[in-house]
Amino acid sequence: MTAADTNDISDRDYVNSLARGLEVICAFTRTRPRMTLSEIARATGMTRATVRRFLLTLVREGYAEKDDKVFSLKPKVLELGYSALSSMGILEVAQPIMNDLSKALQESVFCAVLTGDDVTYIARTTSDRLVNVSISVGGRAPAHAVSTGRVLLAAEPVDSMHRYLDRVTLQPITPYTVTSKVKLRAEIENARLTGYSMVDQELEIGLGSISVPIRSADGRVLAALNVCCPSSRTDLDGMRTKILPELLQASQAITRGL
Numbered sequence: 245m246t247a248a249d250t251n252d253i254s255d256r257d258y259v260n261s262l263a264r265g266l267e268v269i270c271a272f273t274r275t276r277p278r279m280t281l282s283e284i285a286r287a288t289g290m291t292r293a294t295v296r297r298f299l300l301t302l303v304r305e306g307y308a309e310k311d312d313k314v315f316s317l318k319p320k321v322l323e324l325g326y327s328a329l330s331s332m333g334i335l336e337v338a339q340p341i342m343n344d345l346s347k348a349l350q351e352s353v354f355c356a357v358l359t360g361d362d363v364t365y366i367a368r369t370t371s372d373r374l375v376n377v378s379i380s381v382g383g384r385a386p387a388h389a390v391s392t393g394r395v396l397l398a399a400e401p402v403d404s405m406h407r408y409l410d411r412v413t414l415q416p417i418t419p420y421t422v423t424s425k426v427k428l429r430a431e432i433e434n435a436r437l438t439g440y441s442m443v444d445q446e447l448e449i450g451l452g453s454i455s456v457p458i459r460s461a462d463g464r465v466l467a468a469l470n471v472c473c474p475s476s477r478t479d480l481d482g483m484r485t486k487i488l489p490e491l492l493q494a495s496q497a498i499t500r501g502l
Contacts, residue, residue, distance in 0.1 A: 264290065268298045269307070269321060274362045274384040275415070278316045322382055334458065334466055335367055337501035342369045342469070345494045349487060351473040353494075354379060355458070357466075358396040361412050363387050366467065379472070388414050388428055389421050391441040391455035392468040398436035399457055399465035405432060420445040440488060442480055450475050454483040456495045460502060469495045 271287040272279065279287070285295045299315050302308035306320045338355050346353040346369040355367040362384040379385075387393025387408075397405055414423040422428050435441040442454045455470040471487050478487065 264288075264294070265298045265301070268295060269302070269317065270360045272317050273360055274386060278311075278314050280313050281315070284315065319382070334498070334502065338458070338467075338469070338498045339367055339369070341494050341497050341501070342367060345369070345471070345490060346371050349471060349473075349490060351471050351478075351487070352379075354392070354470040354472065356390075356392040356396070356455075356468050356470060358387060358393070358400075359384065361387055361408065363390060363392045363396060363468070385447055386415065386417070388412060389417050389443070389446045390470075391435075391443045391453040392470045394428075394432050394435045394441040394443070395455045395457050395468045396465065397432045398441070405429075417447055418445055418449050420449075422446060440491070442483055444480055445475060452478060452480065452483060454487055454491060456488075456491050458495050459499050461499065466502075469498070 267288050271284050281292055285292045303310050308315055308317050342353045350371045353369045354365050356363040356365045365379055365383050368381055409425050416423050440456045444452050452475045453472045455468045457465040458467045458469050460466050
């Protein structure tokens with residue numbers, strides 16, 4: 245569905261309760277995986293009574309759990325995203341191409357999507373090397389500190405990206421993490437212009453990363469394709485000259501296969 249299509253949806257067709265329920269789900273993030281009723285109400289701007297009804301529904305349906313006064317999401321929530329991705333065919337198409345890319349580069353390869361202020365890794369392939377990157381499928385990382393996040397944010401509408409920058413807190417995960425919103429905006433714009441993003445030790449000391457978008461046949465960005473490698477093996481110049489061309493070819497191959 246295009247932006248024009250969504251603009252054609254009338255108020256009569258809009259299900260407010262569903263939209264607010266999804267907002268409750270999205271309130272949980274990597275930095276806020278467990279919250280009380282009051283905390284979720286503050287995060288969403290809803291009343292405690294409204295949030296309580298949504299949370300208890302999610303608990304009953306197996307998407308969330310309650311431990312005393314604290315709520316958290318359960319893995320069943322991932323089924324929502326996987327159903328959408330499976331319907332696009334992206335996982336089925338991407339995995340063998342990622343396997344070949346990892347074998348050729350002898351580095352770890354990942355596929356990620358944007359989920360709120362984080363990225364979630366939906367597929368991975370590790371190399372035959374003894375040292376590999378320990379990011380698991382379903383794992384999340386703050387979008388501002390990873391190349392996948394910057395590529396995916398660059399694909400967002402400008403107003404969405406501005407809202408993200410307004411609300412996000414740029415936590416210094418390592419001494420190299422970008423914590424200036426002005427600099428992060430510049431990095432996102434650079435990813436938009438060049439079609440790729442690189443980060444060096446912003447998520448983890450000794451780890452470099454480069455990402456490119458995976459696009460649908462009509463040009464929409466569906467996910468980000470990513471290669472992570474220890475900085476001791478490959479520096480930024482090496483990622484740009486050796487890894488980027490292979491990464492772009494793999495991304496284009498996935499698009500052709502969709």
